[in-house]
Amino acid sequence: MTDRESHFKALMQRGRDGDATAWRVLLTDLGGHLRPFFIRRLFNGGSDAEDLVQETLIAIHAKRATWDSSQSFTGWAYAIARHKLVDHLRRQGRRPTHPLEEASALFTDHTVEEGATRADLGRCLSLLPVRQRRLIEDVRLKGLSIAEAAERHGYSVTAAKVSLHRSLKTLTARFAEPVASTGSARDED
Structure with a gap:
């Protein structure tokens, strides 16, 4: 398990157990990974990226009880982000023209x-x-x-x-x- 995965998993566990500080840190850290992920994939220069970040964080918050702690947190979060992106593109009448990457694409470091x-x-x-x-x-x-x-x-x-x-x-x-x-x-x- 990568350090990032274990970091997010620990924050998610603590957040689900009622630790508001851990939950806030988790959402803040996730937002930092979601922004560039969406900006790179949007056709309008990323002007909708912040809306997609917020929609994804809200969905993660609302669906937190569905995450299985024996599974990858980053994979689960990526699936939600990917679905939000696809929904957004469909609302615009667009379809992704190349395959979306693996979950690791959401959590890559930007150099x-x-x-x-x-x-x-x-x-x-x-x-x-x-x-x-x-x-x-x-x-x-x-x-x-x-x-x-x-x-x-x-x-x-x-x-x-x-x-x-x-x-x-x-x-x-x-x-x-x-x-x-x-x-x-x-x-x-």
Whole structure:
């Protein structure tokens, strides 16, 4: 059993036994894992993430008596979070296009490098006009189809393809390393 699993399990046990402090710590710690989990999977830049966190925490609170203490707590909590996410996507008329990960995805640590990469990517994309930037974010980062993103941003499918191509070409030209001149094409001895 991992340290995180045993930590959550102990808090859950104490919370179910009436320890209000343990329950508050459990919900706070879970919220810290749920936010990035939902933000990475939402199509709107994560603006609904906080609502999903609250819905999930409420469901965990309401269903706490159904958790079997001989089973994994993180797996149980992940199942609830996953169901809340799927319900949310269905309400929006969307279906997940790739499989949702294992329960461990909810409780992965987020590295400093990951945050730095996200910040660098944001700075790169900020060079583009807002409409083009949003199109790239939707298609390349959030996984929307070109047709879905085109409709969302008021493009025809063809115009969206052209815009994506030109935007990516602009970014490539801006950030590609210059090719070093090798001089003559002929090797001289």
